[in-house]
Amino acid sequence: MQKYSVFSLIKNAFSNHQNWEVAWKDPTPKSEYDVVIIGGGGHGLATAYYLAKEHNIRNVAIIEKGWIGGGNVGRNTTIIRSNFMYDANARFNEFGMDLWRNLSQELNFNVMFSPRGIINLAHSDAQMNAYARRGNSMRLNGIDAKLLDRDEVKKLIPMADFSDEVRFPIFGGLMQPSAGTARHDAVAWGYARQADDMGVDIIQHCEVTGFDVVNGKIKGIRTSRGDIKAKKVGLCVAGSTNILAEKLNMTLPIETHVLQACVSEPVKPLLDGVVTFGAGHFYISQSDKGEMVMGGDLDGYNSYAQRGNLPTIQHVLTGGLALFPFLSRLKMLRTWGGIMDMSMDGSPIIDKTHIEGLYLNCGWCYGGFKSTPVSGWTFAHTIAQDQVHELNSELRLNRFSTGHLLDEKGLGTKTWIG
Amino acid sequence: MLYIKCPYCGLRAQKEFSYGGDATVKRPNINEEISSEDWDNFVYMRKSPRGKHIELWQHIAGCRQWIKVQRDTATHEIFQTAKVTEEIR
Numbered sequence: 001m002q003k004y005s006v007f008s009l010i011k012n013a014f015s016n017h018q019n020w021e022v023a024w025k026d027p028t029p030k031s032e033y034d035v036v037i038i039g040g041g042g043h044g045l046a047t048a049y050y051l052a053k054e055h056n057i058r059n060v061a062i063i064e065k066g067w068i069g070g071g072n073v074g075r076n077t078t079i080i081r082s083n084f085m086y087d088a089n090a091r092f093n094e095f096g097m098d099l100w101r102n103l104s105q106e107l108n109f110n111v112m113f114s115p116r117g118i119i120n121l122a123h124s125d126a127q128m129n130a131y132a133r134r135g136n137s138m139r140l141n142g143i144d145a146k147l148l149d150r151d152e153v154k155k156l157i158p159m160a161d162f163s164d165e166v167r168f169p170i171f172g173g174l175m176q177p178s179a180g181t182a183r184h185d186a187v188a189w190g191y192a193r194q195a196d197d198m199g200v201d202i203i204q205h206c207e208v209t210g211f212d213v214v215n216g217k218i219k220g221i222r223t224s225r226g227d228i229k230a231k232k233v234g235l236c237v238a239g240s241t242n243i244l245a246e247k248l249n250m251t252l253p254i255e256t257h258v259l260q261a262c263v264s265e266p267v268k269p270l271l272d273g274v275v276t277f278g279a280g281h282f283y284i285s286q287s288d289k290g291e292m293v294m295g296g297d298l299d300g301y302n303s304y305a306q307r308g309n310l311p312t313i314q315h316v317l318t319g320g321l322a323l324f325p326f327l328s329r330l331k332m333l334r335t336w337g338g339i340m341d342m343s344m345d346g347s348p349i350i351d352k353t354h355i356e357g358l359y360l361n362c363g364w365c366y367g368g369f370k371s372t373p374v375s376g377w378t379f380a381h382t383i384a385q386d387q388v389h390e391l392n393s394e395l396r397l398n399r400f401s402t403g404h405l406l407d408e409k410g411l412g413t414k415t416w417i418g
Numbered sequence: 419m420l421y422i423k424c425p426y427c428g429l430r431a432q433k434e435f436s437y438g439g440d441a442t443v444k445r446p447n448i449n450e451e452i453s454s455e456d457w458d459n460f461v462y463m464r465k466s467p468r469g470k471h472i473e474l475w476q477h478i479a480g481c482r483q484w485i486k487v488q489r490d491t492a493t494h495e496i497f498q499t500a501k502v503t504e505e506i507r
Contacts, residue, residue, distance in 0.1 A: 242466040253462035255439075256491070301437045304468045304492045309419050311433050344462045400462045401454060 001197040004108050023189060024068075024196035029203050032229040033061045035383060036221060038208050038244065039236035040064030042073035042184075042369065043361055045191035045202075046376020047236060047383070052198035054377070055384035061201040061230075063208055063223060065240075069188030072238050075306075075338035076369040077261050077295045079274050079285065081118050081179035082143050085134040086408055088394035089347060090141040095391055096374030097143075097178060103373060109190030112288065115180035117273035119148065119156065121323070123168040127278055131174035138176070146175045157275055161325055168279035168322065179274065181285055187372055210247055211358075218357035234359045234383050239304065239339030241362040248355065253344040253400045254363055258303035259295070260313055262335040264327070266290030280319030291333060294320055298340065298366075308337040340365055345399075347406035350379050350392040359383050360397065420489075423499045426481045438474030440464055441486050441502075468492050472506050 002008060002021045012020055035051060037044045040062045051057045062068070080100055082093035104111050122128045128147075135145035149172045154162055160170060196202055203225070210222040211233070220229040235244055239256045266289050276283040281296040296316030299308040313335055320327050343349060343363030348371065350361050361379045364371065378392040388396065399405055420432035446452045446460060471491045476484050488498040488506045500506050 242464075243468050246465065246467070251459070251463040251465060253464070255464045255466045256468075301489075302440075302466055302471055302473065302491045303494065305494055309432065309494075311419060311431075344464075401458045 001193070023193040024202050027201045027203065029061060029063075029206065029223070029225055029228055030201065031227075032220075033201070034059040034230070035232045035234065036060070036228060036230040037062045037234045037236055038221070039071075039238070039240075040068035040192075040202060040204065041071045041236065041238060042069070042188050042191070042372035043238070043364075043375045043379070044234075044236035045069075045188055045195060046372050047234060047361070047379045048200045048376075049191045049195040049198070050377045050380035051384060052195060052200055054380060057384055058199035060195075060199070061203055061228065062195070063206050063221070063228075064202070064204045065207045067204050068192050068202060069185055072338045072340075072364075072368055073184055073188045073372070075261070075336060076184055077283070077285065077293050078181040078184045078287075078369060079118065079179070079283070080113065080115075080182055080370040081176055081274075082370075083118065083120070083134070083138060083145065083174065083176040083179065084408060085137045086406055087137075087141060088406055089408055090138060090143060092374055092378070092391050092395065093371060094141060094143050095377075096371055099373035099377060100182065103182075103187070103190070107190035107194050109186055109193060110183070111186045111190055112183035113180060114182065114288075115178050117175055117177045118179035118276070119153065119173045119175045119273060120276045121153065121173040121278040122171045123279040124171060128171050131172075135174050144176060144178050146177060148173045148175055156273075157271070159270060159326055160275075160323055166322065173278070181274065181287075183288075184369060187369075191376070208244065208247075213248070213355055213358075216354070216356055218355055230357075232357045232359065232383055234361060234379060236361045236379070238341045238362065238364060238368060241341045241360075243304075248358070250353070252349075252360075252362070252397075255302055255342050255344075256304055257298045257301070257340050257342050258305055258308045258337045259298050259340045259366060260308040260316075260335055260337045261293065261295035262313060262317075263287070263291040263293050263333045264330040265333050267292070267330065275323070277319050277323045280316075280322070282316055282319035282323065284320060284324065292327065292330060296320075298342070299337075304339055306337050306339055308335075345405040345407045346409055348375070348395055349397050350375065350382060351388060351396045351398075352382065352386070353397070420494060420496065422475060422485075422487060422496060424477045424480060424483070425485055425499055425501045425504075426483050427477060430477070430480060434477060434479040435475045436478040438476055438484065440466075441472045441474045466491075470497070474502070
């Protein structure tokens, strides 16, 4: 594989960039694979990459209905963080932060990971206490956390509304300085290019239509491009999880909902990191191009539409305007939607299933992008070793029946209500 | 914007309503002996189909009644609405 560097860039400039190698091939599906990963999003591509790299399993196919990176990995707001309170979530995502820090070098693809920090704002004494507690939990798990008072927040985001008239004055905030953003498409492309180089077949425009399960054991899948035998199959399809689960006669603690995001026209640099509003559901960061990238609530009803409705955007931006009045002067460039696999406790599931050789990776709710590397890493381990890794030992499907929920935000059983 | 026909008030904007989830999920009868598995299924497990979905909405900024809505989760088209005591076929 051609290594990307400043030298290869100069070299290819002499031939008008016409002679670059293709980054990944377009193979015809073989009749049999050791492992088939369904879903060519960030998590699926990362899983295939770590299967090849960490476990030397290279007879692997990724089956993607559309094109790789066309789902949620291309639709998120690119935020990367590990500011969780529960041990299981904190350890899992902090392991992921270590993978992020070295990802550009490892993939030889600039994912533009930019750890500029995230600030969760507090608007009451009670919220400050809750953040102090969460910050302490994070530090006990080795994650950097800093409790900021009002003046410290004002130094970092002076353009926020600090006047006396506001309905929800800023009391302070909790900051994770090592959090940040990355170029989401590059993550998918970087994993795809390396996985392809190690022998993984990336099969696009191929829809899974059914499964071959014999005596409780997976034998293969049926697709729009023919039947494929597989010793092991991994489901990594986010918002389409319930559709495939139905074909397997499985019911899961997952509902699929639409989440919208939007960007403004690009402006000069003014916001360094990520900021979340604590009195409503609104978060904002500024992309490297200068656009303000914003998001917030789910539309709030089951949906597979990948597009939402205006009332939710208006509601989210009302919160945005309360925090940053300057937003009223910006034109909105575009809005879009993605479909979220909302788990009933708000935490993901990476586990084996009752069908031998079938593995499940779902329930990412709003936060799948930040976990892309660690999700792939642990899912690859779970598939290769046929057992969960310590990192995902609490992200199991049976937690809903045993009562060991990871209800990080305390929103109860129906996360989408919050 | 979705427009939902409340069986009590007529056609109203989505903003007046609050969503209540899958209407086909039935709570087990009070004091009935049921297995843990049945209870888990009631509390956590959802089919979340792509296509026609019968769901509960509350007309929270109107008559405050709970209603049933049959809606397509892929296109957002609304086919039928009914009072919560009525059946949608």
